[in-house]
Amino acid sequence: MRTEITREELERATGTINRINGYYQSKVVGQSYLGCALLVALMTNEHILLESVPGLAKTTAAKVMTDAVNGEFSRIQCTPDLLPGDIIGTQIYNAATNTFENKLGPVYANFVLLDEVNRSSAKTQSAMLEAMQEHAVSIGGTTYNMPEVFVVIATQNPVEQEGTYMLSEAQMDRFLLKVNLTYPDAASEMEILNRIEADIFSESHAVASLDDIVFLQKLCKKVYMDPAIKKYIVDIVQASRMTDRILPPELSQYISMGASTRAAIAFMDVAKAVALANGRVYCIPDDVKMMRYSVLRHRIMLNFAAVADGISEETIIDAIIGAVKTP
Numbered sequence: 215m216r217t218e219i220t221r222e223e224l225e226r227a228t229g230t231i232n233r234i235n236g237y238y239q240s241k242v243v244g245q246s247y248l249g250c251a252l253l254v255a256l257m258t259n260e261h262i263l264l265e266s267v268p269g270l271a272k273t274t275a276a277k278v279m280t281d282a283v284n285g286e287f288s289r290i291q292c293t294p295d296l297l298p299g300d301i302i303g304t305q306i307y308n309a310a311t312n313t314f315e316n317k318l319g320p321v322y323a324n325f326v327l328l329d330e331v332n333r334s335s336a337k338t339q340s341a342m343l344e345a346m347q348e349h350a351v352s353i354g355g356t357t358y359n360m361p362e363v364f365v366v367i368a369t370q371n372p373v374e375q376e377g378t379y380m381l382s383e384a385q386m387d388r389f390l391l392k393v394n395l396t397y398p399d400a401a402s403e404m405e406i407l408n409r410i411e412a413d414i415f416s417e418s419h420a421v422a423s424l425d426d427i428v429f430l431q432k433l434c435k436k437v438y439m440d441p442a443i444k445k446y447i448v449d450i451v452q453a454s455r456m457t458d459r460i461l462p463p464e465l466s467q468y469i470s471m472g473a474s475t476r477a478a479i480a481f482m483d484v485a486k487a488v489a490l491a492n493g494r495v496y497c498i499p500d501d502v503k504m505m506r507y508s509v510l511r512h513r514i515m516l517n518f519a520a521v522a523d524g525i526s527e528e529t530i531i532d533a534i535i536g537a538v539k540t541p
Contacts, residue, residue: 244402
């Protein structure tokens, strides 16, 4: 039985969302889509992967969003010599008691920034899989649950950069969204300099609480999604696996693997969060389409021919969306 969202609940949600958006825009210049994606990650309690060249405010945006909700922030700088124990924690010998004690690592926080995640080895990257999927970590046979609000914000440089390791398909699939950032325009870059000169980052204050975020997460689950919208999501995901039937041969030849069932779940969760962020208690097809690139670009695998011919994931995604009938 579906529980209706009351007017008071919607007003509280809208007020919280507007305050977070306003705080983000007061600190970060020109990355409005990134702000929206981070907000969706918060509202769904899921994880987000950010990719760009260094210096485009990925870390700043993550810290600003954390400050906005007064969360506990933890930053892990990934390097080739980083070990799994450096992330999740390890056992430490206590000479006074002659016993080993479990010490939790920096992963135990509300917001965990994995900076340049693809500069760490595959073994270290895999240490985050349990935490991201199960919201728990195991040390010395003891399981520790993550905080109720637990969001991993991972950043990575393009794989063409020196000294990087590609993330495995299994780990990529556990990120709700993947956002690619581009350089700011001249006007935005000038505003960045002005804000740095004015030292706006020296002061921070919370505009919401973790309880507000938990409220938003619970409310997102109550947003109504018509069966026709669910079928639309399933049709998109199914189409990504049978592109030879719906796309012309000149495009279908580039796809080696379609999206998993996690993509369908991600589409549903993201659409509900987008609807609530827009002040609605029900989903429309545009809510599904809005973040289609971020939901699918890391879940559709292209072959080497696509790279050679300059075919992007976005081109394939647009073709799939165009081939599926909108309800």
